[in-house]
Amino acid sequence: MNLFNKGEAPKSQAELLYAAQLRKELQFKTNVAISWAVLLVIMVFLFSGQSVTIGTTTFKTIHIDTTFILKEIDFIAGGLTETIKISILSIFLAMALALLAALGRLSTFPPIYALSTFYVSLIRGTPLYLQIFFFFLALPQLGIILSGTLAGVLALGLNYGAYMSEIFRAGLASVGKGQREAAIALGMTPTQTMRRVVLPQALRFAIPPVGNEFIAMTKDSALVSATGFVHELMWRATKVGRAQFHNLEALIMAAIFYWTMTLALTYIQSIIEKRLSKGDR
Amino acid sequence: MAPIVKISNLDKYFGHLHVLKNISLEVPEREVVCLIGRSGSGKSTLLRCVNFLEEPSHGSIEVAGVKVTGEMKGAQRRQLIHDVRLKTGMVFQEFNLFPHMTVLENVIEGPVTVKGMDRKIAIELAEKNLESVGLIVKKDEYPMRLSGGQKQRVAIARALTMEPKVMLFDEPTSALDPELIGEVLNVMKKVAYEGMTMIVVTHEMGFAKEVADRVIVMGDGELIEDAKPEDLFSNPKDPRTKALIDRYRTDSGN
Ligand SMILES: Nc1ncnc2c1ncn2[C@@H]1O[C@H](COP(=O)(O)OP(=O)(O)OP(=O)(O)O)[C@@H](O)[C@H]1O
Ligand SMILES: [Mg+2]
Numbered sequence: 165m166n167l168f169n170k171g172e173a174p175k176s177q178a179e180l181l182y183a184a185q186l187r188k189e190l191q192f193k194t195n196v197a198i199s200w201a202v203l204l205v206i207m208v209f210l211f212s213g214q215s216v217t218i219g220t221t222t223f224k225t226i227h228i229d230t231t232f233i234l235k236e237i238d239f240i241a242g243g244l245t246e247t248i249k250i251s252i253l254s255i256f257l258a259m260a261l262a263l264l265a266a267l268g269r270l271s272t273f274p275p276i277y278a279l280s281t282f283y284v285s286l287i288r289g290t291p292l293y294l295q296i297f298f299f300f301l302a303l304p305q306l307g308i309i310l311s312g313t314l315a316g317v318l319a320l321g322l323n324y325g326a327y328m329s330e331i332f333r334a335g336l337a338s339v340g341k342g343q344r345e346a347a348i349a350l351g352m353t354p355t356q357t358m359r360r361v362v363l364p365q366a367l368r369f370a371i372p373p374v375g376n377e378f379i380a381m382t383k384d385s386a387l388v389s390a391t392g393f394v395h396e397l398m399w400r401a402t403k404v405g406r407a408q409f410h411n412l413e414a415l416i417m418a419a420i421f422y423w424t425m426t427l428a429l430t431y432i433q434s435i436i437e438k439r440l441s442k443g444d445r
Numbered sequence: 446m447a448p449i450v451k452i453s454n455l456d457k458y459f460g461h462l463h464v465l466k467n468i469s470l471e472v473p474e475r476e477v478v479c480l481i482g483r484s485g486s487g488k489s490t491l492l493r494c495v496n497f498l499e500e501p502s503h504g505s506i507e508v509a510g511v512k513v514t515g516e517m518k519g520a521q522r523r524q525l526i527h528d529v530r531l532k533t534g535m536v537f538q539e540f541n542l543f544p545h546m547t548v549l550e551n552v553i554e555g556p557v558t559v560k561g562m563d564r565k566i567a568i569e570l571a572e573k574n575l576e577s578v579g580l581i582v583k584k585d586e587y588p589m590r591l592s593g594g595q596k597q598r599v600a601i602a603r604a605l606t607m608e609p610k611v612m613l614f615d616e617p618t619s620a621l622d623p624e625l626i627g628e629v630l631n632v633m634k635k636v637a638y639e640g641m642t643m644i645v646v647t648h649e650m651g652f653a654k655e656v657a658d659r660v661i662v663m664g665d666g667e668l669i670e671d672a673k674p675e676d677l678f679s680n681p682k683d684p685r686t687k688a689l690i691d692r693y694r695t696d697s698g699n
Contacts, residue, residue, distance in 0.1 A: 342537060342539050342541040345537070346535075346537065346541035346543070346600075347543075349496055349498060349533070349534075349535040349604075350554065350555035350559055350604075350607060351527060351559040351560075351607070352555075352558060352559055353527075356558055365544065368545065
């Protein structure tokens with residue numbers, strides 16, 4: 165075999181090693197993709213209702229009622245907008261609360277610092293499920309009646325805000341002391357320094373992890389269905405599933421919707437991250 | 446004529462560490478003062494006290510007629526410190542450009558946000574100063590895309606665009622690759638020859654010899670020698686000054 169390509173300069177040892185490594189990586193990725201495809205095919209097959217005979221034993225795969233699926237798919241898909249709406253509203257509330265909590269942690273004024281840590285501790289110390297019910301079921305006892313959606317958004321926003329305060333804290337910490345000093349030396353007030361120099365950099369730092377939280381939020385929003393009054397994906401799936409005793413099909417449909425949504429959001433996030441990492445930092 | 450910078454009986458403690466010991470210093474208008482001294486002798490701290498990046502423990506600072514004394518408190522003090530900062534420009538060792546802003550945005554940020562200057566006027570002024578440091582072609586770049594020397598020149602333009610009465614430089618070339626030091630020193634020379642009052646903490650003895658009107662040596666929180674560069678380098682009085690100069694000679698004498 166001819167080791168060197170005709171007409172080209174012989175490749176150096178390092179180049180050859182690098183090329184070999186690239187080939188190996190590509191090979192690995194290809195194999196992973198093939199395996200994914202095989203797993204998907206197996207999964208589809210498992211739910212195909214076919215019978216397989218191996219030797220003397222006959223296995224029956226899971227039977228899915230396709231007429232039910234075709235009949236109810238529009239109804240369940242109709243929950244997507246509600247799921248997305250709740251997630252978007254909640255993530256904005258969560259970002260605002262997380263930023264306030266992170267700024268509170270920087271305060272040298274004890275009541276503010278305490279308020280921030282108290283909020284984070286209380287929320288992280290109790291289940292999200294309980295928090296949703298608190299807003300929906302416990303508040304009416306005090307005369308405060310919230311719609312299911314509002315209760316859900318408040319609970320999700322408060323809950324995620326507490327967890328996301330760490331992200332914003334890290335974002336604020338990522339802005340070096342030199343940045344603040346440069347701003348102060350220009351004559352900026354503490355507020356101007358925060359608004360013009362620290363926050364823009366901290367928020368940019370926080371975008372990728374906030375994206376992760378948003379993706380998690382779209383799935384945790386399913387818990388809001390427990391109020392029984394928010395017609396998002398999960399609520400719709402359980403409603404038709406229970407009523408017609410087709411929970412299997414209904415939940416599979418919901419799962420596919422959630423999964424697809426997650427994949428799409430992850431893809432969008434990777435694009436945003438690429439944009440952020442190149443260019444203007 | 447009243448000095449532009451007047452430091453009187455300045456003391457600075459970090460905890461129990463007495464870093465600046467009863468320092469008094471006057472810098473007249475248009476003078477270029479180089480501050481040299483061993484590491485840890487308090488050069489940065491002294492410079493940073495001038496624009497209150499460090500709070501003096503005792504003593505008073507006066508810049509261009511604005512005087513801040515230790516007795517002043519609260520809102521009045523804050524206002525005066527703000528006024529002092531408007532009259533001083535500072536250039537840091539690590540440049541500290543704002544990475545989320547373009548070069549031009551960095552340079553107009555102070556005038557627009559702090560002084561409330563009209564954006565158009567600020568841009569004109571900024572472009573003039575970027576021209577002067579030779580970086581007008583880079584005005585729409587982000588700092589990440591500049592070399593260290595270019596960053597520092599932008600930082601100088603940023604400080605100048607605030608139209609300060611005195612410029613403070615804290616080792617402006619110490620973070621640079623050797624081949625980039627010259628371009629920054631040249632810009633500083635130009636600023637000096639245009640009549641700016643400057644206090645420069647530096648290890649660049651060539652710059653001190655050529656540009657400084659006065660060289661001040663710091664040691665253990667005190668000003669141990671204060672002389673014209675030609676006198677100081679040829680005839681150092683204090684043994685610590687002598688040791689310092691000898692070390693610079695051997696460092697650069699290859
Ligand atoms: N924020 C601080 N907290 C505590 N000690 C400090 C602080 N800043 C400086 N010091 C100490 O004060 C002394 C003087 O420091 P300073 O930075 O002014 O020295 P310098 O002459 O600028 O030194 P160098 O040439 O290394 O920059 C040193 O002993 C230093 O450790
Ligand atoms: Mg220093």
